[in-house]
Amino acid sequence: MSKYWYTILSCLLFASGSGHADESGDWTIETWGTVSFGSRIFLDDPLYHGQHGNNNHVAFEPTIYMESAEGNSFTLTPYILLDSNDNNRTHVDLREAYFLTFGAWGESEWELRIGIDQIFWGTAESNNPVNIINQTDFVVHPNGESKLGQPMIHGTLAGDWGMLDVILMPYHRHRTFSGTKGRFRTPIPVETSSDQVRYASSSGRTNTDLAVRYSNNLGSLDFGISYFDGNSRDPSFQPNEKFNKLIQHYNLIKQFGVDIQLTLGAFLGKMEWTAQEELTTDDVKSVYHASVIGGEFAIYGVFESDADLTLFTELHHDTRGAKATTPLQNDLFYATRYAFNDIMDTDITIAFIDDLDYDTKTLNLEFNRRLSDTFSLTLEAFKILEEDPNDIQSRDIFNDEYVAFEVSYNF
Amino acid sequence: MFWKREEKNHAIDSAPCNEWTKREGAGIKTKVKDTAKQLFLTLIIMPSMMALGSLQGASAQSEVEKGMTIAQMARDADRGFENFVAEMTMILRNKQGQENKRSLRVKVLEVKGDGNKSLFVFDNPKDVKGTALLIHGHITQLDDQWLYLPALKRVKRISSANRSGSFVGSEFAYEDLGSLEVEKYTYKWMGDEKCGNLDCTITEYTPTERGSGYTRLLIWHDKDEFRIWKIEYFDRKNALLKTLIHEGYEQYLGKYWRSKRSSMVNHITGKSTELLWDQIQFQTDINEREFTKTGLRRVR
Numbered sequence: 001m002s003k004y005w006y007t008i009l010s011c012l013l014f015a016s017g018s019g020h021a022d023e024s025g026d027w028t029i030e031t032w033g034t035v036s037f038g039s040r041i042f043l044d045d046p047l048y049h050g051q052h053g054n055n056n057h058v059a060f061e062p063t064i065y066m067e068s069a070e071g072n073s074f075t076l077t078p079y080i081l082l083d084s085n086d087n088n089r090t091h092v093d094l095r096e097a098y099f100l101t102f103g104a105w106g107e108s109e110w111e112l113r114i115g116i117d118q119i120f121w122g123t124a125e126s127n128n129p130v131n132i133i134n135q136t137d138f139v140v141h142p143n144g145e146s147k148l149g150q151p152m153i154h155g156t157l158a159g160d161w162g163m164l165d166v167i168l169m170p171y172h173r174h175r176t177f178s179g180t181k182g183r184f185r186t187p188i189p190v191e192t193s194s195d196q197v198r199y200a201s202s203s204g205r206t207n208t209d210l211a212v213r214y215s216n217n218l219g220s221l222d223f224g225i226s227y228f229d230g231n232s233r234d235p236s237f238q239p240n241e242k243f244n245k246l247i248q249h250y251n252l253i254k255q256f257g258v259d260i261q262l263t264l265g266a267f268l269g270k271m272e273w274t275a276q277e278e279l280t281t282d283d284v285k286s287v288y289h290a291s292v293i294g295g296e297f298a299i300y301g302v303f304e305s306d307a308d309l310t311l312f313t314e315l316h317h318d319t320r321g322a323k324a325t326t327p328l329q330n331d332l333f334y335a336t337r338y339a340f341n342d343i344m345d346t347d348i349t350i351a352f353i354d355d356l357d358y359d360t361k362t363l364n365l366e367f368n369r370r371l372s373d374t375f376s377l378t379l380e381a382f383k384i385l386e387e388d389p390n391d392i393q394s395r396d397i398f399n400d401e402y403v404a405f406e407v408s409y410n411f
Numbered sequence: 412m413f414w415k416r417e418e419k420n421h422a423i424d425s426a427p428c429n430e431w432t433k434r435e436g437a438g439i440k441t442k443v444k445d446t447a448k449q450l451f452l453t454l455i456i457m458p459s460m461m462a463l464g465s466l467q468g469a470s471a472q473s474e475v476e477k478g479m480t481i482a483q484m485a486r487d488a489d490r491g492f493e494n495f496v497a498e499m500t501m502i503l504r505n506k507q508g509q510e511n512k513r514s515l516r517v518k519v520l521e522v523k524g525d526g527n528k529s530l531f532v533f534d535n536p537k538d539v540k541g542t543a544l545l546i547h548g549h550i551t552q553l554d555d556q557w558l559y560l561p562a563l564k565r566v567k568r569i570s571s572a573n574r575s576g577s578f579v580g581s582e583f584a585y586e587d588l589g590s591l592e593v594e595k596y597t598y599k600w601m602g603d604e605k606c607g608n609l610d611c612t613i614t615e616y617t618p619t620e621r622g623s624g625y626t627r628l629l630i631w632h633d634k635d636e637f638r639i640w641k642i643e644y645f646d647r648k649n650a651l652l653k654t655l656i657h658e659g660y661e662q663y664l665g666k667y668w669r670s671k672r673s674s675m676v677n678h679i680t681g682k683s684t685e686l687l688w689d690q691i692q693f694q695t696d697i698n699e700r701e702f703t704k705t706g707l708r709r710v711r
Contacts, residue, residue: 073711111709158700265553265572306577341580373535
């Protein structure tokens with residue numbers, strides 16, 4: 001652990017001088033961010049040589065934000081994660097590094113963002129098929145919610161008629177994967193050096209990807225219609241010649257997507273649907289659909305308390321079936337969140353995923369609570385309730401049940 | 412519902428939080444609407460101060476009319492503010508006196524003919540820094556609310572059905588923070604009372620919406636400017652649940668009154684929440700495009 005102390009110290013020194021705004025010239029500079037320490041304790045003995053029974057990490061994610069008097073801004077958010085065991089999990093990324101300017105255009109408004117940024121599309125809770133702009137930073141958390149920064153030019157036009165986003169992406173980020181010593185890995189580890197990644201596009205990772213999205217809200221309906229043409233974010237894998245590494249292959253895809261949310265009192269109805277046409281690295285063309293449909297219902301002031309109980313159900317489907325790049329090829333997600341609505345914002349979520357094609361069933365528990373104005377705590381547990389050895393999309397993680405905690409210092 | 416519409420129109424309102432709303436809006440229940448019409452005529456014919464003061468001992472009907480008149484005058488005093496921005500600190504205290512602080516930036520845009528639009532950006536606690544809530548208030552239907560979650564860069568439409576729920580763990584419910592839309596209550600004048608050096612009048616507000624956590628509110632307005640000085644909230648069993656006191660009124664642009672300090676005490680739990688307002692500015696050059704989903708994702 002000693003190698004981390006220097007990082008922790010420098011993080012804290014950085015943090016102590018920040019968390020407030022300074023005026024310099026016409027620009028206001030503000031900094032904020034998070035330093036977190038966490039540990040995962042795995043419930044099963046490691047399967048592979050070099051893996052450990054637990055993994056500790058320190059992560060540092062500061063944001064430096066500069067804004068001019070006119071409202072133009074520059075945002076810089078580096079991300080550093082140090083893992084006690086897995087060299088692949090130890091990594092640095094630029095989550096954000098972009099310039100933003102905006103203005104009026106008649107009755108409408110335009111925005112231009114240039115640089116590295118993150119864009120979220122979607123409405124569902126458990127997974128978002130339409131969310132395609134940013135690559136998953138898988139080593140941070142197996143839930144796939146952490147994303148790598150994506151270089152882009154992003155223009156927006158918005159008015160009473162809705163919002164139109166046009167995004168040009170000149171560079172592809174490949175997914176991060178655990179190294180040989182990390183948990184959540186395939187029996188043959190994934191090759192992660194960038195010169196070993198294969199692309200269907202003749203331009204490889206410098207293929208210019210295009211994305212367009214129109215979105216609007218009409219009364220209780222919020223919706224988006226999106227189109228993407230470029231390198232897929234979901235790799236497929238083929239072993240190398242020595243059969244000791246899996247090579248990432250990225251197809252060229254055209255994806256049409258729709259996301260919808262209907263907000264009716266305490267009930268939210270949600271749907272995402274995508275259709276993809278893909279061209280593989282072997283020049284094979286295919287078409288498939290991926291979708292999620294579901295909703296959530298909140299019971300406010302449950303049991304005569306201040307707490308809210310929210311019930312979630314979502315059904316995932318992918319027409320590729322067993323060949324899908326997601327384990328949610330035909331899965332039912334159901335969850336309950338109990339939010340105490342107390343001063344410390346305490347909440348507990350219990351989530352089940354039931355694979356309808358196989359017998360696999362998983363359970364996730366999450367507990368969040370603020371400890372003070374600056375510290376917060378997350379506890380987590382992941383358990384496989386039922387293992388189906390025929391479930392090739394999930395079986396690699398059957399040995400990675402864990403309990404985890406993370407303490408964050410927010411400034 | 413937060414305070415969304417607050418400011419809107421009304422008048423008297425006192426604290427930024429309690430404002431009320433407009434009547435042009437529409438939708439009212441028929442009974443209220445008829446009453447409103449009568450009242451409007453009454454108001455045009457009679458000098459505005461008329462209603463107060465001289466009606467002691469009047470019939471039940473006139474107590475209802477008088478209550479309605481007070482509510483409308485309070486609302487009208489706040490009309491035309493266009494927009495305001497402010498910084499707000501909430502101090503949450505438990506029974507033992509332990510304190511927790513929230514700080515937010517607040518922007519409110521007056522919307523003619525509908526509820527106001529409001530934007531709240533959290534600065535503290537630090538784990539929710541940059542979280543922003545956008546509310547498009549409506550008079551006769553549920554508000555539209557969107558939440559911006561900076562960690563995920565996600566704009567999320569959220570339900571606004573939880574009117575009686577606690578706002579960020581405070582003693583303020585969402586409905587306490589919204590404006591007192593004239594159409595959402597029925598009224599009864601309950602009497603007059605001295606409040607400090609001022610002459611106040613007490614009006615009973617009965618929510619007409621099913622989602623309210625209260626059977627009724629008692630509101631103390633002063634007769635000079637129709638500012639609210641005190642509100643008593645009665646729960647669904649008609650027991651006194653909370654008391655809100657406004658203090659430190661200041662006038663802006665020679666017209667709009669805002670209380671700089673309010674405290675809400677919960678008589679059942681012994682907990683309390685104090686609201687402190689700072690940097691209040693009216694009719695600023697904020698753009699209405701800030702109150703859209705596009706503007707929401709630009710918030711920092």
